[in-house]
Amino acid sequence: MVKLYEGGVYLRGGKELVRESEATAAGIAATPEEARQGTIAWSILQAHNTSGDPEALKIRFDAMASHDITFVGIIQTARASGMTEFPLPYVLTNCHNSLCAVGGTINEDDHVFGLSAAKKYGGIFVPPHIAVIHSFMRENFAGCGKMILGSDSHTRYGALGTMAVGEGGGELAKQLLQDTYDVAYPGVVAIYLTGAPRPGVGPHDVALAIIKAVFAKGYVKNKVMEFVGPGIASMNTDYRNGVDVMTTETTCLSSIWATDEDTHAFLAMHGRAADYRELKPADVAYYDGCVEVDLSSVKPMIALPFHPSNAFEIDELNENLEDILHECELAAEKVGGGRAHLSLTDKVVDGRLHVQQGVIAGCSGGNFGNVVQAARALKGANTGCGEFSLSVYPTSQPVALELTRQGYVYDLMEAGAIVRTAFCGPCFGAGDTPANNGLSIRHTTRNFPNREGSKPGNGQLSAVALMDARSIAATAAAGGVLTAATDLPDETWDESCEYRFDSAPYDKRVYWGYGKAAPADELIEGPNIKPWPAMEPLADDILLRVCSKIMDPVTTTDELIPSGETSSFRSNPLGLAEFTLSRRDPDYVGRSKAVDAIEKRRVAGEDLAAEPELARVFQALEGAGVAADSAKTEFGSMIYAVKPGDGSAREQAASCQRVIGGLANVVSEYATKRYRSNVMNWGMLPFQLAGEPCFEVGDHLFVPGIRAALDGDLADVAAYVVRADGTVCKVSLYVADMTPEERAIVKAGCLINYNRAKAGL
Structure with missing residues (x-):
């Protein structure tokens, strides 16, 4: 299913893999040093490098993005350092603290600060519930050959030809001060895709299969994952986006994909056809490693607590429920620290695992294609009136608008699902918290401890398992009994789905202030917004x-x-x-x-x-x-x-x-x-x-x-x-x-x- 190569590889003609040790026999004369310049990553990184040294990069990005957990601190840092205007497009989204449910006025005060900062410094402000940060950037800023920096680790737009990097706020502050992102030229690993996903297998299944194979080995740590190979053509761009956003969980630095006419169509549909250009490796390109993925062999996956790499085929889990779940319970004992306990084996009834909650949300799960597939599986179904519940969060208002226009929202709600607004909360423990000792299946990005909102120190512990929207829908249709999407008839799944992007929610609600800084405007700071305390220089x-x-x-x-x-x-x-x-x-x-x-x-x-x-x-x-x-x-x-x-x-x-x-x-x-x-x-x-x-x-x-x-x-x-x-x-x-x-x-x-x-x- 997923094969890791030892040592470097050459890719010839975009389709033929040749091990470095076999290059001479295969007639490849280029050295690794020469051929690595044939990667897509090389061309993009060097186009943004200001150092003049291809090995010591000093990158300037084309745009940046932050959400409402991070943008206040970043702006306060840059402001304290002398910034007077945003020198590049800087998007401030409000998709993490959107609920404003804790701390009185605290969260909404941050949103007010963000809008005042966008007006003062010339930024782009996306109000709460309008879009998840990465959906907005895909729809409005990602383009072929670009680089985007975000203060969220899942800043990944590689499927749109953009090398995006998630970093801490200090790195964004440097860009606001017109400094650079400094990094040694990274290793580049080919993710060579062949075949096509079988019906019912979604992007989360593909991503979890890759994460399982590479994470523990550190195979792509701090490297660029470059997706190439004939298998790319088997997936539409929305599907590719769903795979790409999960590359963060491999600990890679960034990602980039070869582009094609489907990429062009996606950008054109969003009014940005001019941002397309074909990206592909040179006729001979060298990679520091290779992950070969036969898409046709990928099966529905589940990543059990407490990491996306703790992944199993759902069939494998169902065949070994007691043993695998017991191992998870042992891990939960460590997380609980003696104060809280999680039992999973007691959720096995008549040989089937019963889950208590399902969530499809965020930058990975709420994409149009994922929600459409879930709606198709649930059309005419009944999620039941028992313990199990299902929540669906479309990733942006334009996506929700189109889902409504085509009737998919009706199908979901008629089946018993709750449809909510764009929000990242279920991914980090601020939305749809399950009950104590509950197990939630989620098409979100992470299932770390406490990412579902539990507090082990207070005796409260629940857990999240990651699954694709398709298998979550199949499970919901079964009333919460774990079910792989491939258990449903193949005709249930049709990845072709027409999407029409309507920018009206953005045109009418987003503040588009880049290039319109108003220095005389005042920042509006609520009582919880505090400057960074003073720090002393390092002593001898x-x-x-x-x-x-x-x-x-x-x-x-x-x-x-x-x-x-x-x-x-x-x-x-x-x-x-x-x-x-x-x-x-x-x-x-x-x-x-x-x-x-x-x-x-x-x-x-x-x-x-x-x-x-x-x-x-x-x-x-x-x-x-x-x-x-x-x-x-x-x-x-x-x-x-x-x-x-x-x-x-x-x-x-x-x-x-x-x-x-x-x-x-x-x-x-x-x-x-x-x-x-x-x-x-x-x-x-x-x-x-x-x-x-x-x-x-x-x-x-x-x-x-x-x-x-x-x-x-x-x-x-x-x-x-x-x-x-x-x-x-x-x-x-x-x-x-x-x-x-x-x-x-x-x-x-x-x-x-x-x-x-x-x-x-």
Whole structure:
């Protein structure tokens, strides 16, 4: 079904794969260095590169997008750094905090701020319930050969010929200040598609099959996934969009697809035929790896809790229900931490798994084609009056308008489904929260712990399994009994569906302000909107207290800063920071704030050695022969995690650590580039450590000469662990490649400090 190649491959004529080791015998004379310039990714990246060095990219994007969990902080950062106008189209959508159900006026105040910022700085403002961020960008901005940057990790428009990147807010602030996105030229992996999906198999099935194959191996981590091969033609563009948006869950950097006349038709239908051009690899192109996918072999999939890579064929699950569900229950015990429990095997009745909820929503599930297929399967059906319920969220008002015009909304509602407005909430725990101990099947992007809204610390735990809209509809028609779409007759499924885009909802409700900045206008800031607190520059020496140690194989950004109702405080840095690690290590915030209080006294003139516990640390260092001047040492907190940062691009995963005293992460590896970038943009050191950590929570790490070390290669940074018993041991930390700008940002204390100094503010 999905095959991973070892080593590099050549693609010849767009259809023939040749292993690098067999290139000479196959008559390919081009070296890998020469032939990699034949990829689609090379041409787009170099067209946007301003550095003059094809290996060290400095990218300027064509457009940007943010939603209402992130745009306030980004604008506040850029504003504090001297920005006076948006220099490129910047779309502010309101699709995450749309419900305004928590925190009084907090969420709507953010929306009012967004509109005032769009008017003041010249932005594009999409009001609540009008469109999901990625639907709006596909419909209005994505085009062949373009690059788009978004502050949401699922910023993916590769099927429309656009290389899109999801990053933390600091990277968007840089673009607003007309700086660049700096990254080494990434590896490019071919996703070679053959065959055609069988009836009932949808884009989520294809995506989950790929994620299952590549995630654990890190096969495409921080690389570009380039979709090529004859199988592309078997899918319409809407279907391709559904596959593409899920590439984020592989931990890749970006994605791009070969384009064709169907791409052209999609863009033309949206009034942007001029944005089309054919994109395809050169006659000979070299890739750093290859994922070969036979689409005809893909079956309906289900990704069980608690990750999209925990995927199985639905048939396979049904044949091994007890064993597979028991493994999930063991994982749930870890998530519950002894405070909450989830049982799944008790949901098996007469050999069939019964689920409690279905949701089709967001940038992956709410696409027109997915909802049409669900409506066709449910036409004349009955979802039942029992525990099971189904909610459907069309991804934009134009999509909802066309679904209504063609009668599909009627078919869904007549069957018992609830049709809602465009909203991202079910993807991150702010909408359609199932009951405690419930299992929800969703065509959304993620099923991490707490992504369904549960609170294990309060004894509340439910779970999400990811499925395609087609199988969710088949399950709904069966009253909640898990059913693969392919169990229905083939004639149920007809992927051809006529779509007519009507821009009226956008013409009448969206504020199109790019190029119309009104500097005299005032920003409207509600009581919860707070500026970023001041950060101090990095000292020559630093002392870190270990405030959390997480030995899980992977730590998601949702564990670092929970999504869901905490989103109400996204515009209040100190308010949001109170939730840092709250569902993983509830004592972390108190520990880190205690460190921050001591550091604030140091900045005010107090010697660290005046603190009894720290006095013992410095005495232990002196006794071990390590020179340490307590009066000149900066004190901060530190998190150790094996592999943090999988998931969301939200910069708050790092900034929340920083504003309550965080000064460094020490890790085995970073799960994603975007989280590591957030760490550096917030002035924290992105340390790595080979082997097992030799420290525990409450121990200290002294790192002398760190400011000077940032001028070197950072391959061996000496540090000294001072344990609670007073013993001292030396460890070697290291930092992977940092650009000169990243080193300067960390020295300055954060991106805002760096930019203000550069602007002479």
